[in-house]
Amino acid sequence: MSLPSMQPLGYDQSYSFHTPASKASGGYTQHRFNPYADNGGTIIGITGEDFVVLAGDTRHTSGYNINSRTEKKVYRLGGDNGLVLATVGFGADSKDVAETMMRAVNDFKFNHNLKNMSVSAAAQYLSTVLYNNRFFPKYANCVLAGLDKDGKARLYSYDSVGSYSKEGETRASAGSASSLIVPFLDNQVEFKNQFVPSSKGQEERPVVPLDPITVAKLVKDAFTSATERHIEVGDGLQIVTVTKDGVSEEVVDLKKD
Amino acid sequence: MFRNNYDNDSVTFSPQGRIFQVEYALEAIKQGSVAVGLVSKTHAVLVALKRNAEELGSYQKKIIGIDTHLGVALAGLAPDARVLSNFMRQQSMSSRLLYSRPVPISRVVNAIADKAQVNTQHYGRRPYGVGLLVAGVDETGPHLWEFQPSGMVLEYKGAAIGARSQSARTYLERAFEEFVDSSREELVLHGLKALRDSLAQDKELTVANTTVSVVGIGENFKLYDGDEVGEWLEKLGNVQSSRGGRTGEEAAESMDTSE
Amino acid sequence: MNHFPEAWGRPRNDVYGVYDASHLQSSMPNQHTQSPIVTGTSVVALKFNGGVVIAADNLASYGSLARFTDIERLKQVGTHTIVGAGGDISDMQYLHEKLLDPLIIKEEYQNDGHHLRASHIYRYLSKVLYHRRSKFNPLWNTLLVAGWDDGKPFLASADLLGTTFSAPALSTGYGAQLAVPLLRRICPDEAAVENITREQAVAAVEECMKVLFYRDARSLSKYSLAIITREDVESAEGETKERVNIEWKKDIELQNQSWKFAEGIRGYGAQVV
Numbered sequence: 001m002s003l004p005s006m007q008p009l010g011y012d013q014s015y016s017f018h019t020p021a022s023k024a025s026g027g028y029t030q031h032r033f034n035p036y037a038d039n040g041g042t043i044i045g046i047t048g049e050d051f052v053v054l055a056g057d058t059r060h061t062s063g064y065n066i067n068s069r070t071e072k073k074v075y076r077l078g079g080d081n082g083l084v085l086a087t088v089g090f091g092a093d094s095k096d097v098a099e100t101m102m103r104a105v106n107d108f109k110f111n112h113n114l115k116n117m118s119v120s121a122a123a124q125y126l127s128t129v130l131y132n133n134r135f136f137p138k139y140a141n142c143v144l145a146g147l148d149k150d151g152k153a154r155l156y157s158y159d160s161v162g163s164y165s166k167e168g169e170t171r172a173s174a175g176s177a178s179s180l181i182v183p184f185l186d187n188q189v190e191f192k193n194q195f196v197p198s199s200k201g202q203e204e205r206p207v208v209p210l211d212p213i214t215v216a217k218l219v220k221d222a223f224t225s226a227t228e229r230h231i232e233v234g235d236g237l238q239i240v241t242v243t244k245d246g247v248s249e250e251v252v253d254l255k256k257d
Numbered sequence: 258m259f260r261n262n263y264d265n266d267s268v269t270f271s272p273q274g275r276i277f278q279v280e281y282a283l284e285a286i287k288q289g290s291v292a293v294g295l296v297s298k299t300h301a302v303l304v305a306l307k308r309n310a311e312e313l314g315s316y317q318k319k320i321i322g323i324d325t326h327l328g329v330a331l332a333g334l335a336p337d338a339r340v341l342s343n344f345m346r347q348q349s350m351s352s353r354l355l356y357s358r359p360v361p362i363s364r365v366v367n368a369i370a371d372k373a374q375v376n377t378q379h380y381g382r383r384p385y386g387v388g389l390l391v392a393g394v395d396e397t398g399p400h401l402w403e404f405q406p407s408g409m410v411l412e413y414k415g416a417a418i419g420a421r422s423q424s425a426r427t428y429l430e431r432a433f434e435e436f437v438d439s440s441r442e443e444l445v446l447h448g449l450k451a452l453r454d455s456l457a458q459d460k461e462l463t464v465a466n467t468t469v470s471v472v473g474i475g476e477n478f479k480l481y482d483g484d485e486v487g488e489w490l491e492k493l494g495n496v497q498s499s500r501g502g503r504t505g506e507e508a509a510e511s512m513d514t515s516e
Numbered sequence: 517m518n519h520f521p522e523a524w525g526r527p528r529n530d531v532y533g534v535y536d537a538s539h540l541q542s543s544m545p546n547q548h549t550q551s552p553i554v555t556g557t558s559v560v561a562l563k564f565n566g567g568v569v570i571a572a573d574n575l576a577s578y579g580s581l582a583r584f585t586d587i588e589r590l591k592q593v594g595t596h597t598i599v600g601a602g603g604d605i606s607d608m609q610y611l612h613e614k615l616l617d618p619l620i621i622k623e624e625y626q627n628d629g630h631h632l633r634a635s636h637i638y639r640y641l642s643k644v645l646y647h648r649r650s651k652f653n654p655l656w657n658t659l660l661v662a663g664w665d666d667g668k669p670f671l672a673s674a675d676l677l678g679t680t681f682s683a684p685a686l687s688t689g690y691g692a693q694l695a696v697p698l699l700r701r702i703c704p705d706e707a708a709v710e711n712i713t714r715e716q717a718v719a720a721v722e723e724c725m726k727v728l729f730y731r732d733a734r735s736l737s738k739y740s741l742a743i744i745t746r747e748d749v750e751s752a753e754g755e756t757k758e759r760v761n762i763e764w765k766k767d768i769e770l771q772n773q774s775w776k777f778a779e780g781i782r783g784y785g786a787q788v789v
Contacts, residue, residue, distance in 0.1 A: 033550050035649050037677050060681045065692050067673070068681040070706065079325070079477075092646050092678035103350060110346055114322070136650070355643055356636040363628045397629045 036139050037062060039091035040232030042175035043073055044222055045143045046189055047153035047168075049209040051243045052145040054086045055219045056175075057227070057254060058236035069235035069256060074249075077105045081116040082242045083146045085126070088175035089160065090139035097140045100129055119146030123156040123164065130162030137161050141174035151244050177226035177233045184225070188218050212241070220252065227254045268380045278384060279377050282406035285386035289332030291419035291455045292319060293448050294390035294401045295429065297439045300473040301392035301399040303330040304448035306419075306455070307466045320470045324349040325477040326359045327393030328470050332419030333406075334386035341369050341385065341404075362393040362400040366410050374408030388418040394472050417451060424500060425455040441476075442492075445469055449493050454500050462496040548653040552604035554578050556589045557734045558691030559600035559660045560724045562699050563669040563684040563709045564717035567745035568662040570598050570671075571721050573729070574767070575736035576605045582736070588766070590740050594620045596760045597634040597663035598742045599641070602688035603676065604656035611655060615644060634663025634670040638680075646678025658688035664746050664760045669709065684709050687724070690732040695724035718743065726770050730777075737770040 040061035045054045056073030059066060071091070075098040077083035085101055087094035104125055108117040117125075123144055130138060142158040157172035158164045171189040173181040186192040194205035210218070219239055227234040234257070239250045263269055264277030271277060292305035305319035317335060321342045322328045327349065331338035345365050352360035369389070376382045389404040403416045415433045417425035428451040436447060448469070453462055467486045472478040481489075490496055527535070554576050561570035576584040589608065590600045593616050601608035619640070623632050632640075638661040648655050654676040663670045672682035684706050685699035702720055703712055721741065729735045743763040748756045 033548070033652065033654060035652065035654075035677065037679055039679065062679070062692075065696075067679075067692075068683040070683065071681050090677075090679075092642075092649070092680065095680065096646065096678075099354065103354065106350065110322075355640055356632065357639040358632075358636050361628065361630045364626070364630070395630070 035136075036090050037092075038089065038139075038176075039067070039094075040176050041073055041088050042173065042177040042181065042223070042226055042230070042233050043086040043088045043141075043143055044171070044173040044178075044181055044185065044219065045086065045145050045155045045157070045169075046171045046185070046210070046215045046218060047145075047155045048212060048215055050147070050151050050153060051212055051215075051241060052084075052147070052153040052155055053212075053215050053219055053239060053241050054084050054143060054145050055223065055237060055239040056086050056088065057223060057233050058238055058251065059232065059234050059254075060091060061232050064231075066235070072238045072251075074238050074240045075102070076240070076247055077102050077122065078109070078116070081105065081146075082247055083117065083119060083122050084144070084240050084242055084247060086143045086145075086174075086240075087140045089141050093138040094140040097126075097129065097138050097142060101126060104129075119144070119148055119154045119156075120166070122146065123154070123166070123168075126156075126158065127162040127164050130158060130160065134161045141178075143172045143174055145242060147242060147244060153242075173222075175233075177230040180226050180229055181222045184222055185218070223254060266380055267377050267382060267384055276377060279407045282384035282386050283388075286333040286388035286405070286418055287420055287422075289334075289387070289419045290317075290319065291417060291422045291425055291452060292330035292332050292390055293415070293417045293422075293425050293429070293451045293455075294330060294392050294403075294413070295415035295433075295436050295444060295448050295451070296392070296399045296401045296413075297436050297441075297444050299399065300439075300441050300444050300471060300476070301394060301401050302441075302444045302448045303328065303390055303392045303470045304445070304452050305330045305332075305468050306452060306462075307468055309466075316465065319468050320480055322470070322478050322480055323365075323393075324353075324359065326395065326472060327362060327365070327391070328472060328478045328480070330390040330392070330418075330470070332388050332422075337385045337387040338389065341372070341387070341389065344372065345369060359395060361395045361397070362391065362402065363395075363412070365393075366391050366402040366404060369404060370408045370410045373404070373406055376406075377408060390416055390418060392470070392472060393478070394474055394476075399472070399474065415447075415451070417455065419455075421455040421457070423455075424498070425451040428454045441471060441473060442489075445471065445489055446492060449489060450499075453493065453496060454498050456498040458498065460497070462490055462493070464490065548651075552607070552656040554583055554605045555734070556587065556602050556605055556608070557732055558687055558689040558695065558728055559589065559602050559658075560687045560691050560695045560699070560721050560728070561600065561660050561662050561671055561685075562703060562712075562717045562721055563671050564712040564714050565710045566669070567664065567714060567717075567743060568598075568669045568671050569714070569717045569721050569741065569743045570600050570660060570662040571725055571739055571741040572600050572602070573725065573736040573739035575734065575738075577734045580733070582734075585736060585738065588740060590742050591616075592742075592762055593637050594623070594632050596631065596665065596744075597637050597661060597670075598744060598762065599637065600660040600662065600688075602658045607655040607657050611641070611644070611657065611659075616641075634661055634665040635672075637661060637663075638670070638672050638674065642674040642678060642680045645674050645676060649677050660686055660688060662742075662744055664744055667758070669744070690735075691724065691728055694727055694731055698724055698727065714743065714745065722771070726773065729770055729773075737773070739768055739770070741765040741768060 041057050043056035054074050058070050060068040060071035074086040105117050137160045144156045148154050154168045156164050156168050171185040191205045191207050195201045196203040223237045234254045237252050237254050241248050263271035267278035290306045290308045294303045303320050307316035307319050309316045320330045323345045348365050348368050349360045373385050376384045384406040391402040401413050404410050415429035464483050464487050469481040469486050559572040572589040576587040593599050656676050658675040661672050673686050674680045685703045687695040725739050729737050745761050746758050747761050749759045751757050
């Protein structure tokens with residue numbers, strides 16, 4: 001299996017799809033059907049005060065092959081609500097999780113007199129779905145976003161067995177280039193390692209919610225940089241923005257090399 | 258005294274070849290308030306009259322959305338309709354998940370017809386006590402189907418079920434040739450006129466008791482309630498039955514189904 | 517006489533000895549497919565303006581043995597769709613005979629004007645493949661589904677893990693390395709599809725089949741090709757209706773082969789004299 005925690009470290013550092021042949025205890029090499037694959041790609045989410053952005057590249061890979069340049073990773077969980085889910089990892093599991101969520105949101109609506117599921121309920125439900133599959137995990141790293149009943153942006157990020165923070169996050173990233181993007185977002189969204197110039201490094205720069213234009217710039221910068229440095233990221237960038245007026249989507253080009 | 262010996266269950270034919278329990282189930286539809294459905298080339302419309310059992314209570318639900326391309330109007334036992342509509346939602350969702358295809362209207366109608374038929378052939382079961390009008394749009398266009406507890410389903414250009422529905426049907430029979438080329442708005446008004454004609458003499462259509470739903474090619478199923486139907490009622494003008502003297506037959510019908 | 521009905525008509529234990537039931541149960545856990553046995557290699561497909569072309573050779577290999585040379589790996593499913601299969605041949609046959617054929621028969625018997633089109637069949641296949649992988653009992657195939665769907669050409673891929681994706685040029689197996697780069701030269705993205713003629717597309721796929729035959733040791737020079745197009749037909753009522761047309765070319769031999777490059781090859785590559 002190629003869960004991230006099982007990746008070899010150190011000098012044997014390899015791409016995310018590399019799985020070393022396993023030696024069974026008898027000393028012979030064991031061949032076994034591997035139900036997982038890694039289809040590469042990266043997703044990020046950034047919140048503002050009253051809006052949230054989820055974005056993912058549209059490259060779909062198997063090993064060194066590019067299967068498709070146009071596979072989207074960000075899903076709307078219904079036509080008339082602000083729930084958005086981005087998943088990355090094993091493509092088949094990712095789509096299955098997204099579909100399970102779409103179905104749950106739809107069922108909820110019909111069972112609650114056409115009321116939409118709140119983002120916190122969807123967040124808890126997603127955690128339950130992933131956790132219930134813990135003995136055969138869905139290799140899908142999820143980021144869920146929406147607006148709460150006060151119109152405030154909510155963003156949740158999960159590991160593959162459903163751990164998440166109920167408080168939510170201001171920014172999140174998952175997938176093959178997340179290790180490249182997370183420190184960038186730490187610096188640019190949380191203002192980590194930024195200080196008030198006159199304080200000689202004594203006073204941290206105060207954190208303020210970002211405006212939509214800054215967030216859009218950050219998203220594009222994060223992905224153009226990740227595209228330069230990671231082979232599994234590129235081709236196209238799907239950016240989904242949730243505001244009180246609804247959900248909008250934009251797809252921009254990334255480098256295809 | 259005469260007592261019917263052939264109506265104790267739904268698996269026994271009477272010597273005349275009738276199954277009384279099924280016929281009684283059809284009577285249950287007539288106890289419900291009226292629902293009307295009609296189709297054009299582009300749209301399928303359901304309109305229905307809601308009743309409130311008492312002043313303190315809310316109005317009952319007459320139209321249920323099943324999916325974005327499909328909905329039902331009911332007359333009869335509302336709980337039975339809920340069971341059937343939940344089943345239809347499951348069918349609809351399965352079709353979307355397994356084939357990424359909105360379920361064809363005729364298929365989902367036949368599925369509930371098969372369920373209903375089973376109840377007429379097994380001892381200890383009760384037929385559904387509800388009639389449905391199923392309106393939806395699929396790849397072959399807009400459709401309107403009528404469902405009965407006997408398991409019978411038929412496709413219609415216009416149909417009405419429930420108390421005093423014969424008057425609505427009379428309107429539909431007179432006007433149905435105009436339906437095909439009607440616009441969305443014209444179709445709704447035709448539906449409301451049919452509904453209006455089925456009203457008792459002292460009753461009228463109001464924003465509180467009228468419910469409308471529309472689904473069309475490229476237009477999702479939508480339910481209109483309360484103030485949302487006000488504009489249509491204004492266009493309708495007269496909100497009382499336009500029919501003059503009632504025929505004896507209709508008067509008799511309204512006796513045992515009084516609102 | 518024994519008065520247990522289940523014993524009637526059975527060989528008597530006192531005459532024949534106790535029945536040896538050991539073969540009815542295995543002492544081992546159930547084993548599922550862990551590797552393919554008889555296999556097909558690449559399937560190649562490309563969209564063009566007004567349709568899709570798809571091709572696969574006729575070879576079924578048993579390891580490195582060219583076991584069967586008359587296997588059809590492209591199959592029409594319903595009225596709008598071709599499914600091409602790489603990987604295990606018996607799994608492909610199971611897929612068609614036990615799942616798709618009954619599915620289509622059921623659909624068409626309804627006779628209500630609805631048909632399962634390419635996207636529906638593709639969705640169904642992806643679900644089957646993903647469910648089987650989740651039961652640790654995969655159908656060892658990579659499938660390309662090509663067809664005409666909702667007024668557009670349709671082409672998508674699904675594999676034994678349930679991984680799904682779509683692109684205007686696709687290939688399974690070795691073709692993913694050798695054919696896709698060639699096809700992407702004339703069809704880099706979805707927008708390019710409308711500038712590709714049917715003739716260009718067929719020529720490009722034929723060229724790919726040739727390159728694959730040169731370089732893929734598990735391939736054959738005999739292959740099948742199917743071209744899915746739409747056409748307008750006039751119905752009895754005088755309405756123009758869209759009809760999907762599938763043109764087959766079977767048992768075709770690769771044309772214009774050139775093995776000139778082979779003359780310079782010595783040994784396995786490092787050798788020069």
